[in-house]
Amino acid sequence: MRAVFNKVLLERAKNDPRIHMVLADIGYGEIEPFRDTFPExxxxxxxxxxxxxxxxxxxxMEGNIAVTYSIANFPTLRCxxxxxxxxxxxxxxxxxVIIGGGVSYGPLGMSHHSTEDIAIMRALPNMVVCVPCDNNEAIAATHAMLDYDGPFYYRCGYKGEKDIHSGPIDFKLGKAITVREGKDVTLMFAGPVGINVLHAADMLEKEGISCRVVSMHTIKPIDKEAIIDAVKNTGGIITIEEHNLSGGLGSAVAEVICDEHLSPKAFKRIALPDVNVSLIGHQAWIREQYGMGDEGIAAQIKEALGK
Amino acid sequence: MENCKKIATRIRTDAVRMTNRAKSGHVGSMLSMADIIAVLYEKILKVDPKNPDMPERDRFILSKGHAAAGVYSALAQKGFIPEEWLERYYCDDGKLMGHISHKVPGVEFSTGSLGHGLPVATGMAIAARYAKSDRRIFVMSSDGDMNEGSTWEAILFAAQEHLSNLTLIIDYNQVQALGHSEDVIDLRDLKVKLEAFGWAVREIDGHNYEEIESALSSVPFDGNKPSAVIANTIKCKGIPALEDTVKSHYKFIPDEEIEAVIKHIEEEAK
Structure with missing residues (x-):
């Protein structure tokens, strides 16, 4: 995903002399084309x-667009x-822009996990929080970010993410994208963990549970209508995110449910527990340990639905 | 220089009155920089009160944002803001908050937490160079501001980029919140430090108008380096009982002393 982000940024910078890149000595192997094309x-x-x-x-402040770029929590928490x-x-x-949201850098350890960023960034006034899930969304989100005038947090994946959307998407900031229709419950995810959600939905489909699958790529501003519609037409919502249980997508959705006086039949937040992740392993393995692999997500959904 | 003295005297008396009314602190920080602020607004900065957002204005960032009242006074004297705004400094529904705010016409950037001014100014200097503009960027720092790691990050980077359009003025009164600087973080010979970091540095008496003007009108000192002016100042200059004291950092002048203090400041200026 980082490769497509850098590609789109470079393309846009060719036609927009306002775009500057400001780095903190991170980006090896990815940022060189920008550096060599636009040294000024x-x-x-x-x-x-x-x-x-x-x-x-x-x-x-002088009329330009400045992109900061680094990995995990470096460009958010330190500054x-x-x-x-x-x-x-x-x-x-x-x-x-962060590269490697969640536990993308798995074996590098706790210092390189970005697992509280959504909660912190969405608490800041004026900030847009965007979490693309695959290359399709990453491309669209990069354009949307550069078209938007103001502070923007872009939580990029790392590399090798699988496609979640099977075709062209209609990407608008603040508007969720339905990946697949379903009637028994809505699975709302943010980011590349969506591939596990999709697989879980496949597994549940075989067991007769029909899941609507929704990519909530913009967490701030949140798509209230998508949440209201999910409760009214599918009965419940399960949120899935590679982020601490506190303050992320699940919390944002729960806030809307409370504020709008919705009464879903089922609601559950699937996320990383409130711990400092110190397990040693790759992203897919760490997800599994915390019930966020394909089977883990499917099992938690069934439990939430009482099935 | 008579005008500079007049403006500086008003900054001092305004600061004393404003902090007294507000029962707020930092009068010592305002008084130590008063002469430099006066020279900046009277002689150095290319700014226009009728057009505060003029694109080619010089940029000035007060990184020691807690001394805002001193700048507010200068802005009122120069016609950027109405004089009556000063009377409601720090008040409910007033226009002027305790730490400097860009919501006030003529204020470039909000600060208040230390260590923010120089990095942003460095970005503004880069943008000016990119725009091939002659506008200049000035930042006023303090002892406490020079404790912040982010300030030194910017010092390193501005030198790396040879930003000769950037000038850092240090109001070096050598007192900070909890003590004299030498007892808290002893910056020792700041000139040697900054030169070692790649800056062109001049050291001046920060209460001598000629020296202030001479230094600030000579920037850049080196066409290939950012400039630093170390202004040796006295904390709370103008109120003898509080000069060079730690307590002046948070102190305001109580009602029963205020007339005598104002009288002294005005007489000193004669």
Whole structure:
């Protein structure tokens, strides 16, 4: 997914001289085409994420689009106050891009997991939070991000993500995409974990449980209508995200359910537990350990539906 | 220089009155930078109160945002904001908050948490260079601001980028919130440090108008480096009982002392 992000960014930068890239010495093997094509719009501030974000804000304050880019939680947590005070308060046109949302960097360990980012980013006024699930969405989300004027958090996957959408998509910020229709429950996911959700839906289909599968690629602003419709027409919602249980997609959906006085017959948040993930293993394996592999998700859905 | 002195005196008396009314702190920080702020707005910055968003204006960021009232006074004196706004500084539904805010006409950027000004200014300097603009970027820092790692990250990067359109002014009063700087974080010879980091540095008396103007009108000191002006100042300059004291950081002047303090400041300026 990071490759398609960088490809689209490069294409857009060819026609938009406002686009600058500000890095903190991360991006080897991916960012070189941008660096070599636009050296006057490429900055590596060194291993200094606070300065990366401040510099990007200064560039953006002068009518430009500044993209900060790094892995996992580096461009969010280390420089959170710069994002809050500089970028969000000034509504600066800064795009914060992370590569490797969730536990993409599995065996690298806890320091390289981005598992609280959605909760933190969506708490910031003026911030859009976007979590594309496959290459199709990643391409569309990159365009949408660059077309949007203001702070934007883009939680990119890593590499080798499988396609979740089988054909062209109608991608609009704040509008969920239905991957598959179903009538017994709605599975709302964000990000590449959607492939496990899709597989779980396949398994349940064989057992006579029909699942609507929805990609909630924009977590802020959240698509209220999709949530209301899911409760009214499928009876319940299960959220699935590669993120801490607190504050992410599941919380955002639950907030809408409460605010809109909805009464779903089933509601469950499937997410990483509230722990510091210290298991050693690759992303797919870690997902399985926390009940977020294909079978784990299917089992939790059945349990939530009382089946 | 008479005008500079007039503006600086008003900054001091306004700061004393505003913090007294508000029962708020940081009067020492406002008074130490008053002379530099006066020279900046009177002699150096290309800004226009009738057109505060003029694209080619010089940018000034007060990174020591807690001293905002000093800048608000200068902005009122220069006609960016109505004088009466000063009277409702820090008040419910007022226009001027305690830490400097870009919601106020003439203020480039909001700060308040230290270590934010220089990175953003560095980005603005890059953008000015990219736009092939002659506009200049000035940042005012403090002892506490120079403790922040992010400030030093920007110091490293601005030198790497040879940003000669960027000037850092350090209001070096050597007092910070909990003590004299030498007892908290001793920055020792800041000139040597900044030069070692690739900056062109000049050290001045931050209360001498000629020295301030001479330094700030000579930037860049080196066409290939960012410039730093270390302004040696006295915390709470103008109120002898509080000069160079830690307590002046959070202190405001109580009602019973205020007239004597104002009188002293005005007489000193004669």
């Amino acid at each position: 719009r490429y900055y590596n501030v060194g291993v200094a994420e606070q300065n990366m974000t401040g510099v990007a804000c200064g560039i953006a 959170l106050e710069q994002i809050r005070n500089d970028v969000c308060y000034h509504n600066a046109n800064v795009k914060i």
